Amino acid sequence: MDGAHNIEVDDGGSFPCAPERNVLLAMERCGVAAIPIGCRNGGCGFCLVQVTSGKYRTGPMSRRHVSKDSSEAGYALACRVYPDSDLSMRRATQAERLEGSIGPAEPPSGYGNRK
């Protein structure tokens, strides 16, 4: 694949990913099962990873699953990660994933929500 970067997932294997393709989709299309596949669209938090090395861009991700702080610590939703170099990452633990999934009951504030 021209210009593809190598993605290495701890204990999960590796696969190529073109810069304009997201990591989760590249993994799925290569038939690798290193990261759990949920909505594929940045909403459910299922594919949460921590990138440990490399440069990447991200698309829109649910703030419930990746806060500003945790994105600075390298956490990201693999379905919203676009590689600019080879990347190394690890799957989030079940506990890390559930933190966002169960989380607080209140929907985010905004127009149309109850006062």
Add this chain to the structure above:
Amino acid sequence: MAMSGVLRPGLVQIRVLDMAAALIHYRDRLGLDVVTTGADGRVYFKAYDEFDHHSIVLREAEEPGMDYMAFKVESEKALDEFARKLRDYGAEVSDVPAGEQPGVGRRVSFMTPTGHRFDLYATADLSKDGPMVDNPDIWRSEPRGMRIIRFDHCLVYGDDIDGTAKMFVDVLGFKLSEMALAPDGTTPIAIFLTCGMKAHDVAFVRYEGKGKFHHASFRLESWNDVGHAADIMTRYDMSVDIGPTRHGITRGHTIYFFDPSGNRNEVFSGGYEYYPDEPVRKWTYDSAGKAIFYYERALNERFMTVVT
């Protein structure tokens, strides 16, 4: 059968991460019509065969999910009566004035024990693009995209589904049409409720945590149209969860797929007719796979765990 009280699912407000991507999905792929965009950026949609002003509201936010689902009730008097009954029941109730969104009258808003917000309203403007009524053709102009007929129902996840179901049955007059049971053979893990003659209008699945959104469902005319929707999903490389397949529960033909913010959508056709004197259909734990996905006879992990 005379329908009274709560008439039907009227609308749902869904949070999206990126409105531009959501427009392509809901307008061009699903084929809903954009009715209007509000000053606050919310976008209002309707399906071609719906009479009322709109049925889908999208709001851009930092996390996806469902803000609320709203049911239309038969009259303003019935609305007042439901508000009183909900307060007497001990529910957290608030009033949403008319004008909060275009084309819809005042709403009564309440929280369920599962942490979901539901609204009731009695008044909505008729859409000028609604179905014809004088010597009506089957549509004004040919349906686009997946050819969705109407917004059909929602399935949501939360902890106290027993308390929520009791509220819908005792206060709002819903009927329990179907349920799936835990291994103990008595505890419900999924509850399907109807306010009319459809197999379900809203459903709840037991889940740790509150206020989760599983899917909003859209009605199609036929199994053929479910196939047509599947063709669109592949052509545009959309994120599919499962299907085309069939539910044992409700017997509907279905595809689950995701919008560009990870909210699950369903397209759905068929399903049995429900009469309020019918017994509750029950599924034991060892048949839960068949209950949800009749052809696969197994649940996928995504069904039980992937929510927004």
